[in-house]
Amino acid sequence: MKTLKERPPKSENEIASAEEQIVTLSKRIEFYLTEYSVELLASKMRKGEFVVPSYQRAYTWEPERKSRFIESLVLGLPIPFLFFWEMPDGKLEIVDGSQRLRSIEEFVLGDLCLGELDGLTALSGFTFLDLPESRQRKINNRSIRGIVLNEHADEQARFDMFERINTGSKIANKAEVRRGALAGPFMDLIVELAVIPTFESLAPVSKKELDEREREELVARFFAYSDGLEGYRDRPSEFIFNYVKKMNIRLVDEPALLDQYRTQFIETVNFIERVFPYGFRRKEKGKATPRARFEAIAIGSRLALNERPTLVNEPITDVLPWLISADFIRVTGSDGANAIARLRERTGFVRDKLLGM
Structure with a gap:
């Protein structure tokens, strides 16, 4: 590999070409920030207002991983951003976060029973309904941030975002x-x-x-x-x-x-x-x-x-x-x-x- 001193300087054409590519690709990504409560996320998943695209994996999280994620949610630990694409009909296609959203729905509105937990050991074996109403409310009130690509983002923009977000993790290739x-x-x-x-x-x-x-x-x-x-x-x-x-x-x-x-x-x-x-x-x-x-x-x-x-x-x-x-x-x-x-x-x-x- 050549050192910095050995490398020839970039030509004006190379610099202009790189700048043009940055501008072109940046224009494809227009987004806005949003924030949803856990209760609203579970409800929207149940109603089908969040759409899981066919290119994402089936619901593959093993029980241990679901339980660990819910434990983080209960503890109020930071949860990674969710990424969506705003479809023409107003529904949101999930670009990244389908496993988290499905785990939330299964826990809050379904019958997910928590497995053995490392931190909240006393919560092992609990379902959402086993919790006191006060704790249910606190979990439902927690919020998770999201980024929404607007409807003008094309398939390639969503493809690129999904690929870049998931680099190095177990995702659809x-x-x-x-x-x-x-x-x-x-x-x-x-x-x-x-x-x-x-x-x-x-x-x-x-x-x-x-x-x-x-x-x-x-x-x-x-x-x-x-x-x-x-x-x-x-x-x-x-x-x-x-x-x-x-x-x-x-x-x-x-x-x-x-x-x-x-x-x-x-x-x-x-x-x-x-x-x-x-x-x-x-x-x-x-x-x-x-x-x-x-x-x-x-x-x-x-x-x-x-x-x-x-x-x-x-x-x-x-x-x-x-x-x-x-x-x-x-x-x-x-x-x-x-x-x-x-x-x-x-x-x-x-x-x-x-x-x-």
Whole structure:
């Protein structure tokens, strides 16, 4: 890593570009602050005035975590902000805080029985109705602050906020958010192709990655990048989100394209199975699919097939020598992997090798 003295100064164009991006992204986020009592939060959850979007996880908090959260609430400890999006009908979509809100509803208006508590040990085994009315009122009167994005915030703004708020915690990942927020024919195709046996065999993933729908992420990248990188600004998440959204709309108007894209993916996968002995693995018994390597091989192969369709049945010289070459290792390295120049370099590398260029 270069020291501050060794780094060249940023050019005026780089500074202007950075400032323009800050202004553009900031305009998408307009919000106001609010504050709700626990009683009102529970009531609004029960009435359906708070909407849990499909991209958020099911009610996954284990009993111990619910109890610990309620203990914090009873003790009056600070509770993190809730984040909402104001829907056109006036209801509030929960961007972050659904687990807390559902725990509050289950305790105040339901039958949640507290488990073993570390601090309030005497409260273990209590339900809300077991508490004296005076304590019930005090809990109901506690307030929690919220931030509400106004109705003009688009899907990408909510997607970004959810991702940033939850960085490092156990939350829905990009593929899960995309699946729920962008339901439609193209998203359905991505989900379908992610589980075809040949692809599963070529692209091994860990149990954790499987649960987080990593193969859906790979399929989405395949289509988004091989369809062209116009508008790509070194932000894969935003680019893929917008691409899937656009394709959902397009396939409604042009349903025949569905089979075309399905065939394109399956043809590429079958080609890779025939030509690349390790699939997307680094070695024969590898158990992972590095994203940069996947992009190089999958998209590079697709670009080569687009340029010369007969390649699908042509004999291909052994690819292993250049797969283990220093050049290939360099172009599929993680340093600056999302930069458009690096993306084009690694996909172009495979395309050119396959075409014998």
